Amino acid sequence: MHGLRTEGLSINLATVRQQWTLRQAVEACAKLGIRAVDPWRDQVAATGLSESARIIKDHGMRVTGYCRGGMFPAPDAAGRQAAIDDNRHAIDEAATLGADCLVLVVGGLPKGSRSIEDARKTVADGIAAILPQARAARIPLAIEPLHPMYAADRACVNTLGQALDLCDQLGNGVGVAIDVYHVWWDPELADQIARASSRILAHHICDWLVPTRDLLLDRGMMGDGVIDLRAIRRMIEAAGFAGPQEVEIFSAEDWWTRPGEEVLRTCIDRFNSVC
Amino acid sequence: MHGLRTEGLSINLATVRQQWTLRQAVEACAKLGIRAVDPWRDQVAATGLSESARIIKDHGMRVTGYCRGGMFPAPDAAGRQAAIDDNRHAIDEAATLGADCLVLVVGGLPKGSRSIEDARKTVADGIAAILPQARAARIPLAIEPLHPMYAADRACVNTLGQALDLCDQLGNGVGVAIDVYHVWWDPELADQIARASSRILAHHICDWLVPTRDLLLDRGMMGDGVIDLRAIRRMIEAAGFAGPQEVEIFSAEDWWTRPGEEVLRTCIDRFNSVC
Numbered sequence: 001m002h003g004l005r006t007e008g009l010s011i012n013l014a015t016v017r018q019q020w021t022l023r024q025a026v027e028a029c030a031k032l033g034i035r036a037v038d039p040w041r042d043q044v045a046a047t048g049l050s051e052s053a054r055i056i057k058d059h060g061m062r063v064t065g066y067c068r069g070g071m072f073p074a075p076d077a078a079g080r081q082a083a084i085d086d087n088r089h090a091i092d093e094a095a096t097l098g099a100d101c102l103v104l105v106v107g108g109l110p111k112g113s114r115s116i117e118d119a120r121k122t123v124a125d126g127i128a129a130i131l132p133q134a135r136a137a138r139i140p141l142a143i144e145p146l147h148p149m150y151a152a153d154r155a156c157v158n159t160l161g162q163a164l165d166l167c168d169q170l171g172n173g174v175g176v177a178i179d180v181y182h183v184w185w186d187p188e189l190a191d192q193i194a195r196a197s198s199r200i201l202a203h204h205i206c207d208w209l210v211p212t213r214d215l216l217l218d219r220g221m222m223g224d225g226v227i228d229l230r231a232i233r234r235m236i237e238a239a240g241f242a243g244p245q246e247v248e249i250f251s252a253e254d255w256w257t258r259p260g261e262e263v264l265r266t267c268i269d270r271f272n273s274v275c
Numbered sequence: 276m277h278g279l280r281t282e283g284l285s286i287n288l289a290t291v292r293q294q295w296t297l298r299q300a301v302e303a304c305a306k307l308g309i310r311a312v313d314p315w316r317d318q319v320a321a322t323g324l325s326e327s328a329r330i331i332k333d334h335g336m337r338v339t340g341y342c343r344g345g346m347f348p349a350p351d352a353a354g355r356q357a358a359i360d361d362n363r364h365a366i367d368e369a370a371t372l373g374a375d376c377l378v379l380v381v382g383g384l385p386k387g388s389r390s391i392e393d394a395r396k397t398v399a400d401g402i403a404a405i406l407p408q409a410r411a412a413r414i415p416l417a418i419e420p421l422h423p424m425y426a427a428d429r430a431c432v433n434t435l436g437q438a439l440d441l442c443d444q445l446g447n448g449v450g451v452a453i454d455v456y457h458v459w460w461d462p463e464l465a466d467q468i469a470r471a472s473s474r475i476l477a478h479h480i481c482d483w484l485v486p487t488r489d490l491l492l493d494r495g496m497m498g499d500g501v502i503d504l505r506a507i508r509r510m511i512e513a514a515g516f517a518g519p520q521e522v523e524i525f526s527a528e529d530w531w532t533r534p535g536e537e538v539l540r541t542c543i544d545r546f547n548s549v550c
Binding site for chain 2: 109113114115116120147148149151152153156158159161162165184185186187208210211212215225226227228
């Protein structure tokens, strides 16, 4: 092995999605002593749900989240209902996998709309619609506020404060996933993390590169950017979250092009040195 | 002419920076009935300050802002002092040009820093340092909150609420420039615009394209994106701002490649139809 700490580290499997299948990724994590993962729905679908659950269980992996539900806004009622139905499947899958939570990337503006307020209302309605099933399945819904640069096309929930307002409105069974990439810039970050308290369901890490060359696929490895990861970790731990830090890196031209084992070893190394 | 309304329209000269010198841009605006512009410092420097002032005066142009001061954070005290000195020159230039305000893009993290809190403190200190001169010159300082995707490298003031907190702290002579591109996503937008009230010094318009292909140079023409420009204009006017809407579009692969007159005519057309 490598002599470095892996307790408290989780790998979001998007980080190695170009290199490995779910099985290959889980086996590689296990080999390096990593004991937690967060798979994506397409990865689980490609492997098969029950087979994915078996692989994860056989390797003693904690599932720190399941990515992802959400995407509630749609141009018409049929589309909104289809999104709700799809989220119900996602809850079932998360339960089968034994996930800590279902991560919600809530969705942006439907095509042709310029009303972010309408999209936000659709999101609240959509989460309310699936919440009874999520509670019954004991799968907490983790609203992930996404960086404002994704407000139009991925998520109209863009600050932790806004996500917590939604939690307040929706009640038990809903919390937040805090990804440093999305929230590091927020002048209210410290206050809102403290406010989040027991509603923190996930803690995602990576880094913000300068320059950032692509809005979606140019996330950095921890330590290569400007985010004060330790400061944010301290806030999150002080708020009461004791779960793993989950590495989630979309990196079309860098980390996705490297051998998977190099990526994982770098994650472990940086987790120990800068997180 | 074109029979369309141009009263209340201003052109930020960055919008045609690849096509024209300051003189050419001002002459083209005047020819189309546009009576307000906002020049950039490099454009003024290229033309000469007194010559720029003369061109603007000869064409009866209102100067809705001068772009830009700011960029206060630096790795060391000498760099911070140099930034303050440079801002003092910018105030003098703005006064010579008769500008309504000096727009401040406050700056991001100094190289090697991961503390956005430190950068924010440097910004507050920097503005405080130049404020007496700005007051004496009767040049209001317009803090422009920039989209959070610029927090690292351009501006660590990223919401209107944060900018107004700074205004509260600094006192008279400081206000805000509201650019729809930077703030359209903000869940607190309506409340903060109302709060801004008489501190609104400028109203910049363009649009957010889906997809956005570049973090800096892919702004859209009004109407080509998802921003509800009319809704934001109504908020800003209800807050008491009666100045022109100023078109500011950085568009390396589209509008900067078109003939300047086509750009201006499109600005006028969209100003009449969607703003």
